[in-house]
Amino acid sequence: MNWTETLGTSWAAVRSHGLRSLLTVLGILIGIAAVILTVGLGLGTQKDVSSQISSLGSNLLIVSPGSSTDSSGVRGGFGTSATLTAADATALDSDVNAPDVAGVAAEKSTSLALEANDTNWTTTVTGTTPSWLDVRSRELVSGEFITDDDEASSAAVTVLGSETATELFGTTNVVGQTVTIDDRSFEIVGVLASAGSDSSSNLDDLAIVPLSTAATQLIGGTDSASVSTIYVKAASDTQLAAAYQEAQTVLLNLHSIGSADDADFTISSQNALVDTATSIYQTLTVLLTGIAALSLLVGGIGVMNIMLVSVTERTREIGLRKALGAPPWAIRRQFLVEAAILGLTGGVLGAVLGCGAALLLPGVIGSSIVIAPAAVALSIGVAIAIGLVFGVYPATRAARLAPIDALRSE
């Protein structure tokens, strides 16, 4: 009995109990899907982080209002207090106090409705200074960026992200047109080049206006001088740590705070983003690895169980095959292959489920999942191996059946 015949025989046996076989491989199926998702999530997180770093630049510091070390709420958490102002940004731009800082851009953002030619589109409207373009490492496809004059005069001008322009006008060729933001008319002076998206925001869907315009006309609020984020660009990668120290000292002085522990702002770098992403990923990995390991174990036991049932059911067949000259190894191989086919079926179905989830889940959990062909192939291999390992005992039992007892069984 050669391999193709063994395969044919075993496949026929698996197929003759279709539903039972399917239920048997459920554990393996879930386990393999979890493995594929775990690996995919790891690769996806790496991709997210590196694309975020490349989109923001690796020498960027992000200053946000509020303390991240304090949860009492006394100094206010993220977004609840207005502790950062445009004056802070100006102070950080000092060559004397912060020589390692190459550029500073304050941002004041909110979500507003834009309207042009009866088309409505809601997007992030960001008030910022002319330095933004350099600090955020962005480029224009057409027109020009907001200028110091615009800032000084609180001009009603705007620079649109490429997607925003397309949504409103169907084209990015919109310089000179007019768009209505919050019932005020703005002239479009430029359009940003596409930069893709990071995990938290779409970098191509936004409208830039002068910071002064945002503060006085659009966002205002209780404290028109407050800003939501200050981006600080270090002169180079190697000067990032120095720039961090300088920025902290400048802001502590300005806010008259003695100790960094009491700071009413938070400075984070890309490293911090990497750390956050990594810790989320690690938590998910532990969870999914646990699910995978348990499912595979349960799946393996399921295969063993159903193979024992199969051996019992087919005792008479085993007896007949032995009477006709099947040596013990041929019987063992037949049942091992059957167990391996069960493993393979679970593996393939699990891979399909895993890949399907990898395509659908990112929209729900907000982080990318990368399907790695090598991981898929490897996990199918693991599934086959599980079938084999858990099939050894039932197959050995079948091979050891005395032909006469087997033939006699009813």
Add this chain to the structure above:
Amino acid sequence: MSALAPTVQPHMPEGEYGEPVIQLTAARKVYRSGTIEFEALRGVDLEIRQGEYVAIMGPSGSGKSTLMNILGCLDTLTTGHYRLAGHDVDDLDEAELAEIRNKEIGFVFQQFNLLPSLEAWRNVELPLMYGRVPSHERRARAERALERVGLGSRLANKPGELSGGQQQRVAVARALVAEPTMILADEPTGNLDSVSTRDVLGLFDELHELGRTIVLITHELEVAQRARRIVWVRDGVIADPAETARAIGHAGPGGGAAA
């Protein structure tokens, strides 16, 4: 071989037959279930030669099937010796026994024992498969065997689509396809009506004409009388000629036609 010459030979084989195929010497078989022992064979000596057609008869529980299982290498003796076609079967392991069964023996069972999921020809090719005959040759040989038993038109039918008689003929085809030294049949007609019985026995007659060694167990005297020799088993031993003749005389009105 002569060293193993049986001490008792109830029915000497006729001179025209060839070398001994079966040589059973002082064969004892003890079944153990828990602490209870049962001696199903109590010192059996039996020689069957190449080309013989032997029927084994005897009352229920006398040890016929036990004897058949030993002859078919499906079970091993507790004590005594069994030599089959020149092999000392006592010393063989399970893999070697499997090969002997494959090469030397064709089984026909009362229950047919066909695999229900396989077409007739696939059932017939099983012994060839385990005998490592190449697949293209197997199909042709299986078809020829099925034609020989008159089922040339039912090659692709599964056992469930065949009558009992046809199923048993498939089983006979399976028993002869690998051209074994001997065909062993345990009550092959036990589940068949008279017409199918005649078909199957006709086949055995033909095989006997062709020089095959056939051993069959039966309860029915008409069946046994097709054989050239009748071996009578009683309480785990083989009866002597006089007792055999008497027993056969009792078994049927037209009895006494053995040997």
